[in-house]
Amino acid sequence: ALVAPLPFAIVMPGASQNIFKKIITIKNQKSYPANGRLDLMSILVTNPDNWIVGPQVIYSWLRSDQAVYPRAAFYPPGTTNRSEKKAAKKDMTSSQSRAIQAALTFLKDNPDYGVARDQLVEKNISFDVKRTGGPSGGMVFAIGVIELLGARDILKGRHIAGTGTITVDGRVGPIGGINEKIRAAHKAGAELFLAPQANGDEITIFPKTMKIVIVATLKDALDALSQGA
Numbered sequence: 001a002l003v004a005p006l007p008f009a010i011v012m013p014g015a016s017q018n019i020f021k022k023i024i025t026i027k028n029q030k031s032y033p034a035n036g037r038l039d040l041m042s043i044l045v046t047n048p049d050n051w052i053v054g055p056q057v058i059y060s061w062l063r064s065d066q067a068v069y070p071r072a073a074f075y076p077p078g079t080t081n082r083s084e085k086k087a088a089k090k091d092m093t094s095s096q097s098r099a100i101q102a103a104l105t106f107l108k109d110n111p112d113y114g115v116a117r118d119q120l121v122e123k124n125i126s127f128d129v130k131r132t133g134g135p136s137g138g139m140v141f142a143i144g145v146i147e148l149l150g151a152r153d154i155l156k157g158r159h160i161a162g163t164g165t166i167t168v169d170g171r172v173g174p175i176g177g178i179n180e181k182i183r184a185a186h187k188a189g190a191e192l193f194l195a196p197q198a199n200g201d202e203i204t205i206f207p208k209t210m211k212i213v214i215v216a217t218l219k220d221a222l223d224a225l226s227q228g229a
Contacts, residue, residue, distance in 0.1 A: 007071040008052055013180045014042035016161060016188035019144045022128060029124040031148045036155025038144050040129070040137045041163045041184055043177035045074050049081040067180060074176060091135040096127045099141035101168040102218055106142070107149060114151030136175035138166030139194065142218050143225075154225050161185035162194030162221070170218035174198035179205045186210045194221050 016039040017023065023040070046052055104120045107113055125145060129137070140162050147154045163181050165173035175181070178199040185193050186207040195203060197216040206212060215221040 009069050009071045009074050010046045010052060010056065011067045011069055011074075011177045011180050012044040013065060013184035013187065014044045016041060016184055016190070017129070019140060020148075024141070024144050024148060025126045025128065026145075026148055027124050027126075029121060029149070030119060032151060034144075034147050034155060035153050036147075036157050037159045037190075038140060038147065038155060039159070039161035039185060039188060039190060040140050041161055041181040043180045043184070045177070047081050048075045048079045065183060067177070069176075088134045092129060092137070095135040095138040095165065096129075096141055098168050099138045099166050100125050100145060102138075102166050102170045103142040103145035103149070105168065106146060106170060106218055106222070112152070113146065113149075115149055120149070134175075135165045136163050139164035139172050139196075139215075139218060139221060142166050142170075143194075143221060146222065152226070154222065156225075158192060159188075159190050160192050160194070160225065161188065161190035164194070164196040164199075164215070166218065172196045172198075172215055172217055172221070178202050182207070182210075182212065192225075194224070 018037045019040050020034040020038060100122050104122060107115045107120055108117050127141065143154070143162070163175050163178070165175060167173070174196050178195060179202070182193055182203065182205045186209070190210055192211045192213060194213050194215055197214050200214045203212065213224045215224065
């Protein structure tokens, strides 16, 4: 039993990437410098081509910085490393497109952010993310676009992190590995973490030096940041 492959996946905290450092690019459009740091979070999950065995599961259960999930929570049956990378890249591209649309829609509906409607052009915004994939960066991408295009200072010099999928109408959806992303954000020094409402019941990590704010929409997130949450 100790050497038999088991249907589990091991999840660990991943990297924190400041999206204002060579990730978001805005061309031929008026923009403002970001006043603060906004982190895109990732997690590390065992390769779908590799099955883990009993001792690995036990070791990960004993470690506070790792978690064991059913394999099916991350990989559908038949998933390979190659197919997973392809799907993650596709999800990331779709997430970025939705984030841009959500951000521009928000700015059009909220003129107090100081952007004229005729200045908002989707093709002038691009992303370059090499170290992660999947759809979970959607909300962070949208906030980043709004911070750069809007005249209002959203971040106010703070170090913010967050995660959550995004729809074109600004709804924030759940992601996998929420606690591991909170750990990574705390380790990177974030002072506030934006988490999807749909993941609220899963959160078990509450660092003393980092506030966690639960949001259901992009507007919730921006309101929390604007109010100095």
